[in-house]
Amino acid sequence: MGKWAIAVHGGAGVDPNLPLHRQDEAKQLLARCLHLGINALRSNLPAVDVVELVVRELETDPLFNSGRGSALSENGTVEMEASIMNGPNRQYGAVSGLTTVKNPVSLARLVMDKSPHSYLAFSGAQDFARQQGVELMQNEYFITEDNVEMLKLAKEANAILFDYRIPTIGSETCAAEADNPITMNGLPISVYAPETVGCVVVDQEGQCAAATSTGGLMNKKTGRIGDSPIIGAGTYACKVCAVSCTGEGEAILRGTLARDVAAVMEYKGLALQEAVDFVIKERLDEGKAGLIAVSEKGEVAYGFNANGMFRGCASEDGFMEVGIWE
Numbered sequence: 001m002g003k004w005a006i007a008v009h010g011g012a013g014v015d016p017n018l019p020l021h022r023q024d025e026a027k028q029l030l031a032r033c034l035h036l037g038i039n040a041l042r043s044n045l046p047a048v049d050v051v052e053l054v055v056r057e058l059e060t061d062p063l064f065n066s067g068r069g070s071a072l073s074e075n076g077t078v079e080m081e082a083s084i085m086n087g088p089n090r091q092y093g094a095v096s097g098l099t100t101v102k103n104p105v106s107l108a109r110l111v112m113d114k115s116p117h118s119y120l121a122f123s124g125a126q127d128f129a130r131q132q133g134v135e136l137m138q139n140e141y142f143i144t145e146d147n148v149e150m151l152k153l154a155k156e157a158n159a160i161l162f163d164y165r166i167p168t169i170g171s172e173t174c175a176a177e178a179d180n181p182i183t184m185n186g187l188p189i190s191v192y193a194p195e196t197v198g199c200v201v202v203d204q205e206g207q208c209a210a211a212t213s214t215g216g217l218m219n220k221k222t223g224r225i226g227d228s229p230i231i232g233a234g235t236y237a238c239k240v241c242a243v244s245c246t247g248e249g250e251a252i253l254r255g256t257l258a259r260d261v262a263a264v265m266e267y268k269g270l271a272l273q274e275a276v277d278f279v280i281k282e283r284l285d286e287g288k289a290g291l292i293a294v295s296e297k298g299e300v301a302y303g304f305n306a307n308g309m310f311r312g313c314a315s316e317d318g319f320m321e322v323g324i325w326e
């Protein structure tokens with residue numbers, strides 16, 4: 001029997017001034033999801049089922065940017081995307097451009113299990129959702145008041161945001177933008193709210209799986225696809241490890257971050273944390289993103305070069321951590 005491990009994230013790039021009660025809410029949700037996953041692992045649920053279960057929970061809560069609470073496109077609509085990958089056979093399913101699917105990660109799972117393809121998008125993905133009978137909601141269900149406000153600010157600032165921002169008093173800005181701060185009415189704009197979610201798991205059989213789900217970027221162009229549904233970029237799982245990324249999708253895609261963590265383990269023989277550190281240092285533009293990872297040996301690791309990352313980790317030998325900052 002191997003050792004299980006699990007990690008969850010709720011996005012990289014966090015406002016240093018995020019009010020404490022909002023930090024606590026995020027940490028509570030991450031802890032709840034971690035426990036949900038741990039209990040499932042203790043009941044011997046396979047890794048791929050556990051990542052789906054946990055990401056569903058995160059999508060259903062409006063706090064993070066996935067499912068309900070998704071970031072809004074330039075037109076004020078949601079276009080959600082998600083992916084799931086099962087390490088042992090490297091099967092995956094991915095979806096983009098969803099407007100009414102309550103739990104995009106479960107549709108990605110159905111694409112993997114029940115379709116002849118691996119990746120469906122926009123109207124074809126919506127048709128598949130209807131055929132499969134997954135739960136659909138009115139578009140309004142996904143749109144939160146916070147996000148409507150945020151879109152207004154993003155439009156005024158003429159910015160597409162991977163981390164949500166509001167104007168801050170004073171000069172403190174996200175480290176990611178320190179050299180080139182986005183300003184609005186002369187004020188620096190600071191990161192505000194949590195983002196994309198993901199979960200990686202290795203179960204007691206040593207099987208790895210990963211899932212990622214997102215609304216994408218606030219004020220994104222309609223039709224924009226980020227890293228989260230792209231295998232090898234935002235999500236990857238194979239025999240040796242599972243990885244889920246968060247941050248600016250364009251940078252994550254450029255760095256093929258998730259696959260590179262697995263590649264340096266496979267080809268350079270690096271241990272999990274070494275692989276994570278190597279890829280973040282060598283492949284990722286400064287200040288852009290972060291990731292969580294587990295290995296078949298039951299190790300758990302994370303890394304980021306953005307300002308903070310909402311995350312939680314636990315492993316069978318009793319380690320547990322929920323945190324936001326370095």
Ligand code: ASP
Pocket residue numbers: 011012065162163195196214215216217225226227228234245246247248249250252
């Ligand atoms: N990576 C996501 C995207 O670019 C955003 C995020 O992680 O917050 O769509």
